[in-house]
Amino acid sequence: MKRIFSGIQPTGEIHLGNYVGAIRNWVYLQDEYDCVFSVVDYHAITIEYPVEEMAKRTLETGLILLACGLSPEKSKIFVQSHVPEHTELAWIFNTVTPIGEVERMTQFKDKAKQHRANINMGLMGYPVLQSADILLYKAGYVPVGEDQVQHIELSREVARKFNARFGDVFPEPQEILSMAPRILGVDGQAKMSKSLGNFIGVLEEEAGIWEKLRTAVTDVNRVHRTDPGDPNICNIYTIHRAFSDNSMLIEIDKGCTSAGIGCIDCKKMLFENLKKELTPIREKARELAANTDYVKDVLHQGAGACRKIADVTMEEVRRVLGLYRT
Numbered sequence: 001m002k003r004i005f006s007g008i009q010p011t012g013e014i015h016l017g018n019y020v021g022a023i024r025n026w027v028y029l030q031d032e033y034d035c036v037f038s039v040v041d042y043h044a045i046t047i048e049y050p051v052e053e054m055a056k057r058t059l060e061t062g063l064i065l066l067a068c069g070l071s072p073e074k075s076k077i078f079v080q081s082h083v084p085e086h087t088e089l090a091w092i093f094n095t096v097t098p099i100g101e102v103e104r105m106t107q108f109k110d111k112a113k114q115h116r117a118n119i120n121m122g123l124m125g126y127p128v129l130q131s132a133d134i135l136l137y138k139a140g141y142v143p144v145g146e147d148q149v150q151h152i153e154l155s156r157e158v159a160r161k162f163n164a165r166f167g168d169v170f171p172e173p174q175e176i177l178s179m180a181p182r183i184l185g186v187d188g189q190a191k192m193s194k195s196l197g198n199f200i201g202v203l204e205e206e207a208g209i210w211e212k213l214r215t216a217v218t219d220v221n222r223v224h225r226t227d228p229g230d231p232n233i234c235n236i237y238t239i240h241r242a243f244s245d246n247s248m249l250i251e252i253d254k255g256c257t258s259a260g261i262g263c264i265d266c267k268k269m270l271f272e273n274l275k276k277e278l279t280p281i282r283e284k285a286r287e288l289a290a291n292t293d294y295v296k297d298v299l300h301q302g303a304g305a306c307r308k309i310a311d312v313t314m315e316e317v318r319r320v321l322g323l324y325r326t
């Protein structure tokens, strides 16, 4: 069975971008692939974070993945720092990764601007650790949002460089994009992001979701209700694509381009569909929050299963590197 790896950072509230760009796709894919999914806490420490919150956020992120439909019967779900081989392999990959390649990564440039006071080696090495996350399990496929495609390209480069020098050990992973690989924030400007505060949370209460939706930016050229709009440049329509069926999309397209419906009508339709999909997730999350021992157990079992795979890969890697073994 072909293997998948993907991860999510415990950097805050999981939002619609994470959900439709990645997590919902993971849920579908776990029926067809051998899946490994991680809460990547070592990635999350590359920016300043509230230390006292990290453990709680990590557990909550695991809980949300389960609430969204990941199943421990189908997938291995674990916390990255519980499998130390991730950082061991990342160190080795540092020695085959050209500095120029990591310096040109868009995410590094963006994060360096956002966190000027702490541009650390970890921030720059983020995609090297990500390559290790994927290749430790020799995963061939990585379901991610569009923002991560450049990093997956780099992981192919890392695999090629390593294989060229030490022999054919790693596959070259391919990204798998969802049908909504890039959701903008409610500001309609930047990517919806935990750290930018422009998000709608998957577990947010309905009143909060509506308030954000109601005021969210649409097609900026549609100033008056009577102006026709262009769904192709409207972020609300992009979100509709992820939550609404074809007949509704056609209805909105027609209504928007002819000014037959207003933005608020369109948002109300989206709100109804969001409620349909997110309410069961919120309920499941509430159930799991009352039984965190179950979540802890899933993560514990997941880490155990992953350590076994990691151990085999690392033995092979240490051998091909020519390290002294007793």
Ligand code: AQP
Residues within 6 Å of the ligand: 007, 008, 009, 010, 011, 017, 018, 019, 020, 021, 022, 023, 143, 144, 145, 146, 147, 148, 180, 181, 182, 183, 184, 191, 192, 193, 194, 195, 196
């Ligand atoms: N706006 C988005 N649209 C589509 N996919 C998205 N993803 C993130 N934002 C969007 C995808 O979600 C997965 C997990 O992301 P992550 O937590 O590892 O890191 P991120 O991409 O940096 O997400 P955020 O929310 O923007 O976090 P912060 O603010 O902490 O940096 C990935 O597959 C990502 O592509």
